[in-house]
Amino acid sequence: MYLIKKIAWMAIGLILFFAPVTLSTELTPKAGGMENTTIHAQKHLPYVPGRILVKYRSAATAAAKTDMQTLYGLAVKKEIPSIGTLVFKLPEGLDVKTAVRQLRDDPRVEYAEPDYYAHPEAIPNDPAFSTQWGLNNTGQVIGGVAGRPGADINAPAAWDLTVGSDSIIIAVIDTGVDIGHPDLRPNLWVNTGELAGAASFDDWQPNGLDDDGNGYVDDIVGWDFFFNTNNPNDESKKFGGHGTHVAGIAAARGNNGAGVTGVSWAARIMPLAAMDYNDGGLPISAVAGALGYAEQMGAHVINMSLGLYQDSHTLRNAISAVQHAVIVCAAGNDGTDNDVRPHYPSGYPNANLIAVAATDQFDHRVWYSNFGAASVDVAAPGARIYSTYSRFVDASGYTFLGGTSMATPMVAGLAALIRAGNGTLSPVQVVSIIKGSVDKRPSLSGRVSTGGRINALQALRAAGVGGGGDSGGGSGGCFIRTLQSVH
Ligand SMILES: [Ca+2]
Ligand SMILES: [Ca+2]
Ligand SMILES: [Ca+2]
Incomplete structure (x- = not known):
């Protein structure tokens, strides 16, 4: 579970495009990736x-x-x-x-x-055939398995109500995000308070100043809270990729003729890197710093596809300090009962936090997904999920992964759709709506508190998002619902 290994890349015709990896040279390099420590202990220290x-x-x-x-x-x-x-x-x-x-x-x-x-909650998965069954399950064959039609979050029908808005920010606390990825770059959050006269991030140059006075110098597109730099790129060849995958599930650009689409087509992705390149884990100190930044900078949704079994004052306090965002947390991948063996942050009781288990193509809880009748709230697709991937790790820029890490951004993307469609709802109300609009399934009964898998259409209706076409409240875009085939 700690390592997110790239598995065989089997499908012919899967290569959607190839683009050279370009690190934005204005951002501070993370070369070396070592802190001032001489300790090189075994991997995965607690x-x-x-x-x-x-x-x-x-x-x-x-x-x-x-x-x-x-x-x-x-x-x-x-x-x-x-x-x-x-x-x-x-x-x-x-x-x-x-x-x-x-x-x-x-x-x-x-x-x-x-x-x-904390550790990323993804596990490797065997790709065979490229398609996003979690959004729209037609019974297509994935990994040699034909799924059950309708065992999905009902995304296409939900997109008739809204495809999201670029005024909504999803913070991704993870290994970073490949910020130059063509399917993510159009949705990358830019801190306009740091532009300092530049028209856009493309024209921006660092000036060594904290222009917006938020305590971070030149934080133009997020921050790395482990290295304490303005470079949140997902660039560790050894441990990277996870955050880019997660970001794409929630909010890869939709309808752009490339790759995949996120649950939300147009929300802004705020990359907040927190990974220790020595270990591949995410120190609580870095995660807590990222939570504070997300709240400070106005994130509407925070995705936390990470977790640990150790309660921590620091993490608990940092979660509770978030008042304006929906916090979406992975339940963990050990197949265990979180009511018995508590898992964090998914297990914290905050009303603006929602804990997510993973389902497969049949609406069954995936065997490795943690559960908890009291401590886990909903399930979402989290097996054989195809999404964007860090080009620092694999030049193709896409892969399959599975885990509650992948189910979590499905819910984060839905929260972004709801907040785009109805800006009057509080984070607590958004969580309540998602929990109240699930499709109940026998295999989830007694396993998650709602007994169900999220349904984007039902959630948007419950949130009062109506009408056809784009109700994105500020997106200004005229999206059509046509999706690009990825195979
Ligand atoms: Ca700043
Ligand atoms: Ca600056
Ligand atoms: Ca796309």
Whole structure:
């Protein structure tokens, strides 16, 4: 589950186009990908070595904080401003467990904890035939299996009501996004407050200034919260690809004659990279920083196709600090009951958060999908899902993947459609509408709280989105519903 490996690339005629990978040269390179650490331990540590997360009690004075940092030899590595939590670098000879144990007993400290890794929730999948059955299941053969017609989210009918709007922002907290991908670039979020006179991102040059005063210098198209750079590209050959796949499921450009379409054709993708290139995991400190940025910069939906089994004050607080976005979380891929073995962030009880299990072409829960009658809300297609892929990893730019990671952006895309179609709804109302409009299925009964798989058409109707054609509320585009064949 940790590794997202590219599997055989079998289908003839699957190559939709080939484009050279071009890293926008204005963005800060992430070359090397190493932090200032000499630790090269085995892969998939439970937490980042050599650092801890600490929040002081509000009563702690500046002098008391300085004393404590001197006593333990702590150096501030960075701050997560949205929740007032500090990332400390530990001195040589002080290990994470010892530091946490000692600091938890310190009266100045509200909490101290390791910087746990979350992991992407995708698993490899065998491609054979290219088609997006999750959006429209006609019984087509995928991976040698003919599905059940109608076991899909009913997207084509939903697109009669709205195909989305470019005023809606979907933040993708993940490995990054291949921002130059032709099927994503048209929908890439651009921070207009950093344009500094440039007409568009194409003409933009960095000026070394934080033009919009949001605390991030030259954050023109998002941020990398692990490397602390303005380059959120999904460019790790070893661990990359996942975020680009997720972004495409939610919001690849629709009706552009290329590749695939997202559930939402026109929402803006805000890439927020959070992956440690040493490990392939996503440190909670980086994920929490990304959550704060998404909220600060007005994201309407946050996609979190990641998770871990460790509760964390930092992650819990960062989730709770998000008030304006729908947070969509993967339930996990161990085939286990999250009511028994809690999984995070999917298991947090926030009313603007929705936890997603994965179904297959037959509307059955996929064997590897976690479930939970209380702790998982809905299911969505998450097996043999075809989407955009990082060209840094595979030059073709598309692949199949499966996992609750893939089911999650189906729901994120739907949340974006709902928010495009009805701007008066709160995030909590959007979650409630998605949960209340599922197609109930026997295999999901007692497995997810709603007992069903999402239905985009029913959700849009329940949200009061009506009329034909584009009701995108600001998209200004005149989309037709014709889709490009991908095979
Ligand atoms: Ca800025
Ligand atoms: Ca700037
Ligand atoms: Ca497309």
